[in-house]
Amino acid sequence: MAKKKNEAPLTGITVSKEEDFSAWYTELITKAELADIRYNIKGFVVYREWATITIKKMYAKYEELLEKNGHLPLIMPSLIPESNFLLESEHVEGFAPEVFWVTEAGSSGKLNEKLALRPTSETALYKMYALWIRSYKDLPFKRYLSCQVWRYEGKMTRPFFRGREFHWIEAHDVFSTMEGAEEQVKEDMEVTYKMIQDEFGIPIIFFERPQWDKFSGAQKTFAADALMGSGKVLQLPSTHLLGQNFAKPFNVKFVDKDGEEKYGYQTCYGPAISRIYGAMIAHLGDGKGLILPFDIAPVQIVIIPILFKNKEQIVLEKANEIFDELKEKFIVKIDDSDKSMGSKFYYWELKGVPIRIEVGPKDVEKNQVVVVKRHDGQKFFVEENDLKEFIENIATNYTKEIKEKSVVDFESQIEVAYEKDAAIEAINNGKIVCCGFCSIDRASEHWAEVVENDMGGLVRCKRVDEEKNEFATCLICGKPAGCTVYIAKSY
RNA sequence: GGGAGGGUGGUCUAGCUUGGUAUGAUUCCUGGUUUGGGACCAGGUGGCCGGGGGUUCAAAUCCCCCCUCUCCCA
Structure with a gap:
């Protein structure tokens, strides 16, 4: 932040959001007293009263809708024994670099088994699910927790957007069939639109993430990108089709009508309320400060x-x-x-x-x-x-009005590209590029790295609300295109 | 992951090059006058100069280590 010297601090915001977003956001956080960054652990901030009240209201709205859709609440321990954590190998691989471990306790010193501060709760919950679920009559089994999680982020932290501790809801559901799980993923996406877009005024689009960018341990990941204007996107809630990837190692089984023991099909869904709050105040706010949806204003x-x-x-x-x-x-x-x-x-x-x-x-x-x-x-x-x-x-009408004002015309931000140079230009002009791509399988991951290095954008991948494939060749490798993807800069 | 710049009463800061009593504004408190878009006067409170170590008669200032914040790039 470019600090102003010798200037009496006003209560109001002194920089324009358009000219210097970072400085604007920092001033908003400080002057509206939303977070206090003076707590001396990197990536950990204090959420102040004004933000806390709104965040609690956001939780309440989200929880109400989840419960209406058949979820029941749980409170889970925040520590996970290492042995649980290691059960699903892909999950471990994905999360291990970011886990905070508790290794010592009290005056007795080292613990026999180290304990993970949960970075997400699959490995805590599913051990219990294995004990609780017995019969097809127990399914669908839908539970959620409102809690905080810890991840040792390497990227730059920013209050609400990204911290090493954040506050979210995670919903974990079990079904007797794959179709049931797939339906749940659709329900999660509907819930997301209803909450994020209608209640909190942030425009979003769902993408199916490529295999190399999915949730560790999932079969498929669907993630909402918030359209922050100027072509930049921000990932908001994602919902994951886990299939039987966790059910098998965690032994989440049920006895079906035919008397046979079968593994459940699972989904999980994780809206990070603290990040949604950050996106909301950033997206709706103006030169005078905060703008809040009516229901959740303190x-x-x-x-x-x-x-x-x-x-x-x-x-x-x-x-x-x-x-x-x-x-x-x-x-x-x-x-x-x-x-x-x-x-x-x-x-x-x-x-x-x-x-x-x-x-x-x-x-x-x-x-x-x-x-x-x-x-x-x-x-x-x-x-x-x-x-x-x-x-x-x-x-x-208040919330409707701010939503209408904030809805970004997504189509006008998209530029279709058939040549790499044109795509690079479009990205640099603040557009989201729509183009052909070889595939979303792991084999194409290095082409996505090429996109990142040469174009400065990330492959957000396949849009969920359309099934078109109009491109003959992959923009990057030139081989026949397997899908249509979107590429955008990301926060 | 790489780079740059910061941390001095609650807040914003001067002082650091060249070591020697901590600068100003604002907030806050008291009293008074005010009020249709950031009022004014008078008085007062508030500092281990981010932490630890070193050099020195003497450290906010010089040296080393750590913590932490901000920004930029991958």
Whole structure:
């Protein structure tokens, strides 16, 4: 960050999001008091009150929908014995480099068996699943946990986006057939659209990841990429078809109708709420600070009394009246601190409170108030008698409005490329490239490395919502194309 | 994984080259005057100068190690 010298710190944001995203994001985090990065372990940050309230609400929404879809909650230990962890070899290989290990305890010193701080909970849960699942009548078996996980990230960390500890939900489901598992993957994707796009206002597209980029131990991985504008994408939730890859080593078996013992078919789904929060504030925020969806804002309405000498009393009385009228349905706050009016405006805009109500002496005289919407700055003079209905109306539409504004026209960001040079140019122009590619099997991994090195983009791979294959040859190796893929820069 | 730059009251910082009482602003607290888009006056609180070691009569400053943050590139 380019530090400003000798400048009194204002509460507001001083750099534009478009000109310097990193500096903007850092200022937002600090000044809106979302995270405190002064906790002295690399990659670990403190989530402050304002962020925590919203994150808890996001969890609640997600959990409600998962439970509606038949999931039950669990709380699992955060330590996993090494012997569990080693059972599925591909999984171990993928996660081993990132695991925090607990090797010592108390004054007695070294532990007999080292314990992993869970980087994800498959190897903790499936041991238990093997004990709990007995019959086809137990299936489908759908459980989820809301927890934190630890991964020793080598990449640059950034609050909420990427840390060595993050907060997520993981759902782990078992089915008697492969078809059941495949249906679950589709349900996971629907849930993702509903939450991320409709509730949190972030536009996404699902891709089937290539074999070399899938979840370690999965048969297939489907991952949502958030479209962050300017062609860059950010991976958000992914859902994984595990098939019987884990069921066999963990012995997740059931007795079927025909009396035979069979292995279950599994899926897992992992929305990282902390990262979704980061993506949300980054995507929706503006030069004034946060913009939040209505339901998950820590404060939904702030009432600001404008206090003139000798008229404080009538204004405060009116403000309290309005507060009482709205507090049943909404989270309302009166800011009657002795700061000046203007600095209160800036402060609550920074905090992303969706609705501001101003009450001044003039308003009291006219039996009206001033209502301002945070996300578009629209200002209304509202008759006192109409206020409740007016606010309810804003509340209903607020999130829809910010979603519509934030939906990126995906098609306009795509550029079809038949030549590598054209593709490189398109990537450099901030486009997502659509092109032919040899295949998504491991054999093609080195061609993806070529893409990364020569083009600066990553193969996000096959789009889930289309099945086209219109390219004759692979853009990179020139052999017949096996599929149509998308290539984009990534955060 | 590679590179660059930082860490001094809560925050932003001056001082470091050339070692010698820690600089200013802001926040916060007290009192007063104010208030339709970042108010003002007066007084006050607040520092193991990121941590450890070394050199020195003397270290924020010089040397070594560590921690941590930010940014850029793969």
